[in-house]
Structures are given as C-alpha cells and as structure tokens.
Amino acid sequence: MTQRIAVPLPKAYLLLNHGPTVLVSSAHGGRQNVMAAAWNMALDFDPPKVAVVIDKATLTRELVEASGEFVLNVPSRQQAALTLAVGTQSGREVDKFSLKVGAGAAAASMVGAPLIEGCLAWLECRVIPEPHIQQTYDLFLGQVIAAWADPDAFSNGRWHFPDSQRHSIHYQAGGSFFATGETFEA
C-alpha cells in the first residue's frame, strides 16, 4: 500500500483544485465498485465539499445512493490504464477489483468505500442529500470527512509530483489523457 498521511480538512480542496480526473469508489451490502469521473470539482473550503457526476446507469450510483458515502481517489499516470478500464467497463458485468490492470483496495477510515491503492490522494466523503439534483442532473454533493495523500506527491498544502509517472492525470477522450504539467507562478 502507498504511504498515506492525513491532509488537514481545510486543505482538502487543494487535492482537486487543478481539475484531475478521479476514481470514485463505493461499497454497500458486501459489494464494492470503482469508476472514473472527469466531472468532479471542489465546492467549498471548510468544511470541504465536493461535487461529482454519477450516471444513473452505473453500479456506483446504486452503491453511493444506498450507502450515502463515496471516496474520490486521485490516480497517477501509472494508473491511466486502470482509470480507462474502470471508466469504460461496468461493475455490473465485471469485478473491477479483479481486473488485470489492478484496482487494489484498502480500508478507509470514516466510510465503507475503499481507498484505491497506488493513488496520489484520497477524499472520504459523505453524500449531502440533494435528491432533486441527484435525480435531474446525476449531480452528487459530498462533504469531505477525511483526506489523505501520498507524502511523496502532496504535503504542506502543495503538490510536488516526484517523477514523471507519479503525476495526476486529466482525461480528454478516446483513451487519451493529459498529464498535469509543469508548475509556474503567474
């Protein structure tokens, strides 16, 4: 398992501020799943909140609605094949934790949904119930109740990707991603 350090909750928004594609993990009633989500964003600083789109057709939707919980996992470039695989296959048809590309799962601290191994950061979230926008727009809001990061990649409120493979990623389309690029000051 990747090393993990706690991220203070008022800093949790920084894990998503630059718009990475995330993996949404979920669990309920003995089942667990993970899917990819480019459509996510921070929604508030403190207490930290997030927004993510979870389509009605997905098993993730069923598990998130049943449990009221999810984890946003920030994958690295090393996990791009995994991100693509869990974003294009349905948890109704395959167990994504036995895929060849490998979605390893570790226990979270505050929620039943697993932390995906090898990611750069993790946000454990409790759904803020907003049935109208969930139903109408597939839009889920969550309060972040615990956050973690690989200290090689994020510490003291800043990302510092340690090598070319351990960068966050941004999905484009058709299997194509962007890596998070160089840092610069405006």
Place this chain on the structure above:
Amino acid sequence: MTQRIAVPLPKAYLLLNHGPTVLVSSAHGGRQNVMAAAWNMALDFDPPKVAVVIDKATLTRELVEASGEFVLNVPSRQQAALTLAVGTQSGREVDKFSLKVGAGAAAASMVGAPLIEGCLAWLECRVIPEPHIQQTYDLFLGQVIAAWADPDAFSNGRWHFPDSQRHSIHYQAGGSFFATGETFEA
C-alpha cells in the same frame, strides 16, 4: 481578436473535460465583469451543461443572477497573470477590463456576457435556474448554447496546444498554476 471557430455543441464538454481553470464573464445593465473559477466542470454531453461555483460576495454573482447568463472562457498560460488578477480583485472595486494585465472583451453570439480576448475556448451559457443550490452552495448550472475555440488549440474535438504558452492552465494556490501537460494514451 483571436481566431474563433464554432465547436459543435455535443463536443463542447471536451473544452472542460480535462479540468482547466476558467474565467467567468458576465454582463447586466451596462456593467460587465470577469472572475476566475477553478471550481467548474462539465455536467452533461448533449445538450451540454456545466457547473460552476460563484461566491455570493462577487459582482459576478450579481450580474449572473440578474442576467441569467455567463460565459466560461478557457485562458491560456499567456493569460495566467490576468487569471490571477481577476481572481483576486473584486469587480466592485476595479474595472477589470482596464487592468494593466488586460482583459479584452469581444461580443458573444447568444448572450450579453463578453468573450475574453486571447482565450483558447469559450462556452456561452444560460443559467438553469436552481435557486436552492445557488443559495445553499453558490453552485450554478448552465446550459451551453454556443461554444467556440481557437482552431490553433482545439479542432475536430481535440486539444492540440500549439506552443508552450498556448496551453490551458490549472490553478493550484498562492499564485501558482500547473500547465496542462503532455498528452498520452492509456
């Protein structure tokens, strides 16, 4: 003015899919404004929808609520200083279109809010009224009714940043950005 070609509406989500920081422009009653927003995302494909967080304290909020319209502009690295300036100063105190860093404005096609010159892409949006989430979370949903891109940077549904300055950008914190990095296939 930057060259602009129309982006077919079902492809408009691709302008935001990789999570760039945007500029939100707005206009109402003879006033116009522009602010930065890292907290934005695509919300649907076709008709295309977007979500963006617009704080209650901002002039942008007042103009968007009054007009029911906004534009999401995707700035380039060349515009990082502008992005930081319009993200840290209030339109109540300065006219952001007369800043030294320069936010030039051009007329949009479908909305009163201006297109910010020199950007890489533009999404003209009409607010989808959802008063509860606007009030509770500062969360605004919009339907994209016209979309444009600089053809040097985006065409045929794909980004292809032409040089190191004309990349989209991702705000981190404290004046620090990431450039959108290299493309790769998973």
